[in-house]
Amino acid sequence: MANTLVIKSSILGDNSVSSSMADAYVATAKAKAPADSITIRDLGTAPLPHLRGDVLGQMRSGASELSAQASEGKKALAELLAADTxxxxxxxxxxxxxxxxxxxxDHVLHPGQTFEYTAAGPRGLLQGKKAIVxxxxxxxxxxxxxxxMDFVEPYVRTIMGFMGITDxxxxxxxxxxxxxVGVAKKTAAFAAIAAL
Ligand SMILES: Cc1cc2nc3c(=O)[nH]c(=O)nc-3n(C[C@H](O)[C@H](O)[C@H](O)COP(=O)(O)O)c2cc1C
Known part of the structure; x- marks a missing residue:
């Protein structure tokens, strides 16, 4: 059974274009493989707070007593590690x-979990996963x-590549x-999602 993690990040809730693109993907994926698992995390309605030093320390320490934010950060990381897509x-x-x-x-890019530094430089640890942006x-x-002026696509591709996600x-x-122009591009985008 394949496991998909969907991360929404718009602040606009039901009026969001990107979230409705994600919903379209979920509908297509569910129709194709009803038994597969899909986890949805909506950062617009339930944002992770900015990472703080004490939370980072707890997440990396392996401590059993975690603050609410550190355990939410660990949960977010576990969701990513468990996902195929x-x-x-x-x-x-x-x-x-x-x-x-x-x-x-900031919460999920973790040395030893999603990437590591070697003598030859950084190495992503999420090889084999795929990403749809x-x-x-x-x-x-x-x-x-x-x-x-588009710092979205190059940035997201860089982060994915850093974690070893090349697909x-x-x-x-x-x-x-x-x-x-926008109407045509939106129609084409939804058609491309349906064709995935
Ligand atoms: C805070 C904010 C900043 C934005 N900045 C840009 C921008 O730099 N360039 C752009 O083309 N659109 C910008 N937009 C417009 C959004 O990218 C556009 O409305 C998009 O459809 C939003 O996606 P969403 O509906 O999923 O939230 C901005 C919107 C908001 C709310």
Missing amino acids: LVLAVPMYNFSVPSGLKAWF LISSAGDYSAAPASG VTVIKAEGAAMGE
Whole structure:
């Protein structure tokens, strides 16, 4: 039985484009493989707080007595380690990812768990997992010069690669604020999700 982890990060709840892309993915995946397990973590409605030093220390110490935040961070990490497929639903906020998703990255990128440093440099420990990244934005960053302002896709790809996830599919609904261009791109994005 395959295990999928869906991470939503929009603050807009039911009005979110990226979260509805994630919902479309979940509907498709459930139709294809009803027995598979899907865990959904919505960082927009239930954000992990910014990582603090004491929480980081607890998460790395192996201590049995953990604060609520450290045990939630460990739970988030366990969800990622258990997943075969990671689905990230990511709205562009100020040219990058929402701070809630950054906080999740800060909790789950753990030396010895998701990556390690060797004499030859860093090595990702999540090899074999795949990632599907669903990005929404008001603007269209598909061509220069706007493409140089997109720090979402390169950043998320870098984080995935750092953890050893090289099978990364990116689907974008760009141009939400650009009238017909955005409508066409959104339609194409949902068609691409249905075809996964
Ligand atoms: C705080 C904030 C910052 C945003 N910054 C950008 C931006 O830098 N570029 C852009 O194209 N759209 C930006 N947007 C618009 C969103 O990317 C767009 O509405 C997208 O569809 C949001 O996805 P969501 O509906 O899943 O939240 C921003 C929206 C918010 C709320």
